[in-house]
Every structure is written in C-alpha cells, then in structure tokens.
Amino acid sequence: SVCMELLPSVSSPSPVVMSSAKMTHQFPALTPEQKKELQEIAERIVAPGKGILAADESTGSMAKRFNPIGVENTEENRRRYRQLLFTADERIDSCIGGVIFFHETLYQSSDDGTVFSKLIQDRGLVVGIKVDKGVVPLAGTDGETTTQGLDGLSERCAQYKKDGADFAKWRCVLKISENTPSELAIMENANVLARYASICQQNGIVPIVEPEILPDGDHDLKRCQYISEKVLAAVYKALSDHHVYLEGTLLKPNMVTAGHSCPHKYSNEEIAMATVTALRRTVPPAVTGVTFLSGGQSEEEASINLNAINTCPLAKPWALTFSYGRALQASALNAWKGELDNEKAATEEFIKRAEANSLAAQGKYESSGSGNAAGQSLYVANHAY
Amino acid sequence: MRLDQLHDERRCTPLMHASATCCASSSTPQSIKPALWRLLVLPDHCSSVVWQRKPSVRLSSSVISTTANMTHQFPALSPEQKKELSDIAQRMVAPGKGILAADESTGTMGNRLKKINVENSEENRRYFRDLLFSVDTLASSIGGVICFHETLYQKADNGKLFPQVIKDKGIVVGIKVDKGTAGLNGTDGETTTQGLDGLSERCAQYKKDGCDFAKWRSVLKISDGCPSALAIAENANVLARYASICQQNGLVPIVEPEILPDGDHDLKRCQYVTEKVLAAVYKALSDHHVYLEGTLLKPNMVTAGHSCTQKFTPEEVGMATVTALRRTVPSAVPGVCFLSGGQSEEEASLNLNAVNQVPLHRPWKLTFSFGRALQASALAAWQGKTANKAASQQAFSTRAKINGLAAKGEYKPTGSSDQSATQSLYTASYVY
Numbered sequence: 001s002v003c004m005e006l007l008p009s010v011s012s013p014s015p016v017v018m019s020s021a022k023m024t025h026q027f028p029a030l031t032p033e034q035k036k037e038l039q040e041i042a043e044r045i046v047a048p049g050k051g052i053l054a055a056d057e058s059t060g061s062m063a064k065r066f067n068p069i070g071v072e073n074t075e076e077n078r079r080r081y082r083q084l085l086f087t088a089d090e091r092i093d094s095c096i097g098g099v100i101f102f103h104e105t106l107y108q109s110s111d112d113g114t115v116f117s118k119l120i121q122d123r124g125l126v127v128g129i130k131v132d133k134g135v136v137p138l139a140g141t142d143g144e145t146t147t148q149g150l151d152g153l154s155e156r157c158a159q160y161k162k163d164g165a166d167f168a169k170w171r172c173v174l175k176i177s178e179n180t181p182s183e184l185a186i187m188e189n190a191n192v193l194a195r196y197a198s199i200c201q202q203n204g205i206v207p208i209v210e211p212e213i214l215p216d217g218d219h220d221l222k223r224c225q226y227i228s229e230k231v232l233a234a235v236y237k238a239l240s241d242h243h244v245y246l247e248g249t250l251l252k253p254n255m256v257t258a259g260h261s262c263p264h265k266y267s268n269e270e271i272a273m274a275t276v277t278a279l280r281r282t283v284p285p286a287v288t289g290v291t292f293l294s295g296g297q298s299e300e301e302a303s304i305n306l307n308a309i310n311t312c313p314l315a316k317p318w319a320l321t322f323s324y325g326r327a328l329q330a331s332a333l334n335a336w337k338g339e340l341d342n343e344k345a346a347t348e349e350f351i352k353r354a355e356a357n358s359l360a361a362q363g364k365y366e367s368s369g370s371g372n373a374a375g376q377s378l379y380v381a382n383h384a385y
Numbered sequence: 386m387r388l389d390q391l392h393d394e395r396r397c398t399p400l401m402h403a404s405a406t407c408c409a410s411s412s413t414p415q416s417i418k419p420a421l422w423r424l425l426v427l428p429d430h431c432s433s434v435v436w437q438r439k440p441s442v443r444l445s446s447s448v449i450s451t452t453a454n455m456t457h458q459f460p461a462l463s464p465e466q467k468k469e470l471s472d473i474a475q476r477m478v479a480p481g482k483g484i485l486a487a488d489e490s491t492g493t494m495g496n497r498l499k500k501i502n503v504e505n506s507e508e509n510r511r512y513f514r515d516l517l518f519s520v521d522t523l524a525s526s527i528g529g530v531i532c533f534h535e536t537l538y539q540k541a542d543n544g545k546l547f548p549q550v551i552k553d554k555g556i557v558v559g560i561k562v563d564k565g566t567a568g569l570n571g572t573d574g575e576t577t578t579q580g581l582d583g584l585s586e587r588c589a590q591y592k593k594d595g596c597d598f599a600k601w602r603s604v605l606k607i608s609d610g611c612p613s614a615l616a617i618a619e620n621a622n623v624l625a626r627y628a629s630i631c632q633q634n635g636l637v638p639i640v641e642p643e644i645l646p647d648g649d650h651d652l653k654r655c656q657y658v659t660e661k662v663l664a665a666v667y668k669a670l671s672d673h674h675v676y677l678e679g680t681l682l683k684p685n686m687v688t689a690g691h692s693c694t695q696k697f698t699p700e701e702v703g704m705a706t707v708t709a710l711r712r713t714v715p716s717a718v719p720g721v722c723f724l725s726g727g728q729s730e731e732e733a734s735l736n737l738n739a740v741n742q743v744p745l746h747r748p749w750k751l752t753f754s755f756g757r758a759l760q761a762s763a764l765a766a767w768q769g770k771t772a773n774k775a776a777s778q779q780a781f782s783t784r785a786k787i788n789g790l791a792a793k794g795e796y797k798p799t800g801s802s803d804q805s806a807t808q809s810l811y812t813a814s815y816v817y
Contacts, residue, residue, distance in 0.1 A: 241664075
C-alpha cells in the first residue's frame with residue numbers, strides 16, 4: 001500500500017512508451033483507501049436512475065445559448081440561470097447524481113447567499129468541474145485538434161477538491177471525414193485523456209473521460225460504429241498504460257449515430273444496438289458507468305435513444321446513463337427567456353427532462369407516440385454489426 | 386447497497402443471442418424471442434461483401450496503419466461469417482461446460498507417458514485419446530476438445546475418425562495450430578510463437594476436416610526484467626494475426642497469452658502483469674479487426690509464483706483473477722477458459738469455482754480449458770494397461786463433472802465449509 005506521489009503534471013508531447021527493464025513492477029499509483037473513495041464517488045453519480053446535468057458551458061458557450069432567447073450574456077444572468085436549475089425541488093434528487101460546473105459557477109451563490117457547490121452538495125448530489133482548457137489544432141492534420149489544460153492541473157484539482165468537487169470532466173474532440181480521425185489524432189487525444197485521468201485520481205477526483213466523435217458529416221451508422229470502436233480501444237489502452245484505476249472513472253462517449261447529413265435514417269433500436277455493441281467491444285466491465293453526451297440531439301431524441309440503449313438485448317455490465325447539457329436545458333431556456341416571472345416554468349421544464357432521462361436510464365421511458373412493444377422487434381441481431 | 390448487489394442489478398438483461406438454439410432463458414420483461422426479431426434490410430447496412438484475405442504474411446513489428454483512409458471500414462467478415470463464429474464460441478462455453486485440452490504435442494505426450502512408464506508410440510497416444518473421447522457422458526461437461534494434428538487423423542477403436550466421434554457427441558472439435566516458441570533476440574530468454582506461415586491454407590483444410598476452432602499459445606514470464614515491452618507487444622501482435630486468419634476460415638480462435646507461474650513474485654505482481662498483457666492483447670485484436678464475439682480467451686489464472694513464500698486462498702486467487710479480467714477483457718468476448726498451468730487437479734477446480742463465486746459482475750463465461758488438470762488421474766489410473774480402461778475413464782469423468790460444476794460456482798468438495806464461511810475471505814475489490 002505504498003502511495004507514490006506524482007510530480008506536478010507535465011504535458012507530454014508524445015505517448016508514453018515504457019522502456020525500462022523494470023516497467024512491469026507495479027509502483028502503486030493509489031492506495032486502497034484512495035481507490036475505495038474514487039469508486040464510491042463514481043457509483044454515487046451513476047446510481048440506478050441517476051445521471052449527470054452538464055451545466056459546465058463556458059462563458060463563450062453560454063453566449064450561444066442566450067443569444068437565441070434574447071438574453072444578455074452577463075455574469076448575473078448566468079448566475080440566475082444556473083440558480084433556476086440548481087434550486088429545482090426534490091424531484092431531481094432521484095434523477096441527478098452529479099452536476100458538472102464551469103469554474104465561474106463553482107464560486108457563484110444563490111440569492112440567499114449559499115455557494116452553488118454547497119447547495120448541490122447539501123442535497124446529496126456530487127459536484128463536478130470542467131477542467132480542460134479547450135481544443136488546440138494539431139499541425140499537419142486536416143483540421144484536427146487535441147485538448148489543452150494539463151499545466152498545473154494537479155494543483156487545480158487539489159483546490160477544486162477542497163472547494164467541494166469530487167469529479168472532473170475533460171472533453172476531447174474527433175471528427176469523421178475522408179481522412180479523419182487520423183492515427184495521430186486518436187493517439188494524441190487518448191494520451192491526453194489518460195494523463196488528465198491519472199492526475200485527477202491522485203487528487204481524489206473521479207475523471208469523466210470524454211472522447212467525443214462529432215456527428216457532423218454524411219457517414220452512415222456503420223462508419224461511426226467502426227470509428228467509435230477504434231477510438232475507444234485506443235482510449236482504454238492509454239488508460240492502462242497510464243495506470244488509471246478504471247473502477248474510479250466514468251466514460252462520456254457519443255452515442256453511435258449516422259452523421260447529420262447522412263441521407264439514411266436509422267431507428268432508435270439500430271442506434272442502440274450499434275452503440276452497445278461498440279461499447280461491449282471496447283469498454284472493460286470494470287468501468288463503473290457510461291454517461292452519454294447528447295451532441296446535437298433534441299431533448300426527446302436523446303431520451304428515446306438512451307431508453308433504447310437500456311432495453312437493448314445484450315449484456316451491459318456498466319451503468320448506461322446521461323450526461324446531458326442541451327438535452328436537459330433546451331426547453332428550460334426557451335421557457336425562461338431571461339424573465340423572472342418565467343423562472344418557475346423554466347425549472348419545471350428542466351425537472352420534466354430530468355425525470356424523463358431518469359426513466360430512460362432504466363429502460364422505462366415511454367415517450368408519447370412510441371409503443372414499447374413495437375420498438376422491441378426492431379433490434380437487429382448483433383452479429384450484423 | 387453492497388457492491389455485489391449493485392453489480393448484480395446491472396445484469397438486468399441476459400445475454401441474448403440471435404441464434405434460436407442458444408437463447409438464454411429469461412423471465413424478465415425485456416426478453417425477446419428470436420422469432421420477433423426482424424432483420425431490417427437496408428442499403429448500406431448489413432453489407433454482405435466478403436473481403437478475401439491474402440495468405441498470411443508474418444509481420445516483424447506491430448502494424449501501424451498509415452493510410453489516410455484507415456478509419457474506413459473494410460469489413461473483414463460478413464454478417465453470416467460473424468454469426469457462425471459467434472454460434473461456435475457460444476456452444477463451446479455453454480453453461481457448465483468447458484474445454485478438454487488434449488492437444489499435447491508428440492514430445493509433450495512423451496513427458497506424460499514417461500511418468501507412467503508407457504512407451505510414447507503412436508498407438509499408445511491413439512489409445513489414450515480414444516479412452517478419453519469415448520466416455521459416454523463427455524458432452525455433459527465438455528463443450529470443446531482441442532486436438533493435436535496427429536490425433537485429428539487417428540481413429541477410435543470402432544474405426545471412426547476422432548473428429549467424427551467428438552462431433553457425434555455434439556462437442557466442438559478444435560486444433561492446435563501454433564508451431565511452438567522461438568527466441569526473441571536481445572531479451573532475457575523471452576519468446577514469441579511461430580506458425581503464421583501458410584496458416585490460412587492450414588486453417589481452411591482443418592475446417593474441411595471437421596474443426597471449428599483453433600488454439601495458439603504465446604508465453605510470457607515474470608522476473609525482474611520480464612515481461613519486457615517487446616515481449617508483450619510481439620506476442621500480442623502474433624496472437625492477433627493468428628486470430629484474424631482463423632476467423633477468415635470459419636475457425637474460432639482461442640487466444641492464449643500464458644504468463645508462466647514460475648518465480649517468487651506475489652499475487653499482486655501477477656495481477657499487475659496480467660492486466661498489462663491483456664490490455665496489449667485486446668488493443669492488438671482491435672488493431673487487427675478481430676471480431677471479439679467470435680473469439681475465446683485462454684489466460685492464466687492470477688496466482689503468485691510457484692516459489693512465492695506467501696500462500697493465497699482460492700478466494701484471493703479468484704478475486705485477483707476476476708479483477709484483472711474486468712479491467713481488460715471487453716464483455717463482447719463470450720468466454721474465458723482458464724489454463725491450469727502447474728496446478729493440481731483439485732487446485733484448478735477449487736480456483737475455478739472461487740472465480741465463479743467472486744461477488745463482482747462477470748459478463749463472460751468463466752470456465753476451463755484444462756489439460757493436465759483433467760487428465761492426471763486418468764493417466765495414473767491407466768498405467769498403459771487395457772484392464773484399467775474403465776477406472777481411467779471414471780477418473781477422467783469425475784474431474785470433468787467437477788470442473789463443470791466449478792464453471793458454475795457450484796462445486797462443493799466433501800468436507801469443505803459452506804458458502805458463508807468462504808464469503809468472509811473475500812477482500813473487497815478496491816484493494817486489488
């Protein structure tokens with residue numbers, strides 16, 4: 001149970017290749033107590049029926065959310081908006097396991113002066129924090145990127161932990177086109193995710209690993225599945241190489257879908273089967289939970305797809321739940337439009353989506369207009385994938 | 386909520402399979418009868434294009450795809466090929482069944498027969514394999530038999546070819562296809578495994594001659610400097626090449642990355658090394674586009690080295706083993722069939738049983754692929770004498786039944802304490 005302290009994180013320019021003769025000696029990265037804490041945090045976040053509210057939109061991203069509803073992107077408006085989500089009544093306590101914060105929001109308070117992180121913690125939800133610093137280009141590629149944010153990450157994590165955070169999120173981005181994702185993009189993003197994960201765990205923070213493959217493009221379902229499998233295989237090899245404790249992590253992947261401009265439309269069951277098949281081939285059972293991003297999906301689409309995933313007739317050893325931003329907040333934003341009088345209505349919209357996704361995470365969601373029995377027969381046998 | 390309860394609840398839908406013959410029974414509302422499944426015919430979707438592989442070429446280093454189009458999928462297998470492979474694998478690891486590894490090479494059989502003072506003749510080898518294969522109740526615990534090349538073309542006393550004898554019992558026939566280890570220069574006595582040359586043609590012939598699966602053994606060892614990064618990478622790669630070639634020819638590849646039990650390392654060390662090795666194996670299988678649902682894994686159990694001064698219980702062995710597998714083996718893999726290595730018959734059964742009682746979610750079948758651990762008593766009872774045939778078959782049959790129970794976690798050796806006593810020996814997994 002020797003605990004080896006990691007040196008402050010240094011961004012590595014290339015993947016780690018173990019070359020020392022003694023590399024197969026284990027230098028334990030975490031003590032049993034550290035492992036236990038991390039696993040328990042992860043379990044709490046994805047407890048049955050629970051998922052994540054991704055409320056970590058950066059200041060720039062919030063502008064994109066506020067513009068369509070005519071709200072000025074001020075610090076106060078952002079505070080008021082997050083408040084109407086965080087003060088939703090006890091109905092969300094059984095639906096939301098964790099909330100991802102943006103840095104600014106972690107230190108804002110509700111009207112009565114309660115710091116948001118404490119507000120969330122006190123109602124039994126786990127506080128998370130986005131820690132990456134956005135994408136940067138990979139020179140020599142077709143517009144591909146990696147993600148920065150490793151500098152001083154250990155110290156930042158230690159501070160976030162003191163300030164109430166128990167998990168973190170880091171988003172890497174890949175895209176599908178004729179030439180992408182390239183070998184370099186896959187390998188570099190997998191490596192940077194693994195470095196981030198390793199540093200988080202040293203500071204008692206559960207890393208959510210997010211290797212998002214964008215839905216832009218005209219590729220079909222099969223193509224997305226194939227690439228998802230390659231990307232995830234690389235991610236888990238990197239996590240192994242970096243000695244990351246899988247039981248104390250969560251995965252935040254895209255669902256496997258066709259590209260937005262693909263002329264062929266696929267059913268929810270096909271999306272579910274392709275998604276679960278890809279995960280079964282790459283995500284070790286030790287990973288505590290998979291919390292899907294919603295990408296460009298509508299609120300309803302994201303719920304129905306999550307439901308189909310949870311009723312897919314293949315063995316699924318991890319929790320399969322949501323980590324939604326837009327798919328939890330779109331209606332709430334529309335109802336709010338920045339007006340004080342609309343706050344209650346906006347909160348209700350959010351609660352509605354939270355409850356819908358809680359059911360979807362258990363395979364119990366019935367959207368009006370879809371009959372469950374009819375949907376079942378549309379699952380294509382898995383060997384076709 | 387107990388950790389094991391949490392994991393059990395996650396197993397909410399049983400593993401379903403398209404084949405009507407292998408449908409797991411279930412009473413959950415989500416169970417779907419195969420008859421209700423409709424294959425939706427879509428233009429690009431279920432491509433039935435079969436891409437012919439060129440004859441296998443031995444690669445000297447790991448394949449790194451460099452073409453700009455590498456993420457385009459060039460389907461290695463058609464849906465029909467995938468289904469066939471998946472069905473075969475499922476049959477081999479049906480509940481309560483495992484594999485009889487009867488693929489000892491001529492030289493290795495010599496070692497076995499020498500111990501009981503029996504001449505290593507072709508007839509003696511034939512006689513003993515016939516003794517094993519002709520056991521009436523074989524199919525109740527054995528899902529597959531691995532043969533050596535010679536044995537595949539030998540006959541039972543009744544004149545039937547062995548593959549036919551085995552198949553008639555509903556058991557899948559397999560063939561060892563590797564050609565032994567070869568030294569890795571510049572390492573501390575480490576090896577890779579050869580046998581890729583002409584492997585595709587050999588596989589095609591074996592398929593014609595009744596085989597539906599193959600086995601290839603790579604070997605790693607634990608010491609101060611081993612296994613090295615090269616040994617891990619090279620063996621993972623060669624296993625992936627072998628697997629890819631097998632699948633092209635309708636053979637399910639059993640992937641065997643054995644880490645030898647020699648040495649004085651402790652349980653933790655073996656677990657650590659096993660995790661690194663298996664992570665490399667599954668990355669290589671992904672890189673080589675191997676269809677995981679149509680493969681089986683044959684790993685070592687996680688144990689301390691033979692000369693380790695500390696002794697570990699079957700529960701500890703079970704927990705370390707299952708933890709290592711959960712961290713590395715994707716759930717798409719239908720089954721894990723452990724090798725017995727140097728374990729005694731009883732040790733192997735007790736450990737397999739413990740593995741199947743570990744209170745962690747295990748999405749693959751966990752069963753046996755035993756050689757010595759199924760045959761030791763049978764050999765000892767036989768002594769090369771025809772008069773001992775029945776006794777020998779009885780000894781083998783007993784071990785087969787016991788391991789069939791162990792594969793379900795239902796083996797209760799006489800005189801052992803009950804379930805609750807052994808439960809307390811489980812150390813929570815976070816310690817591993």
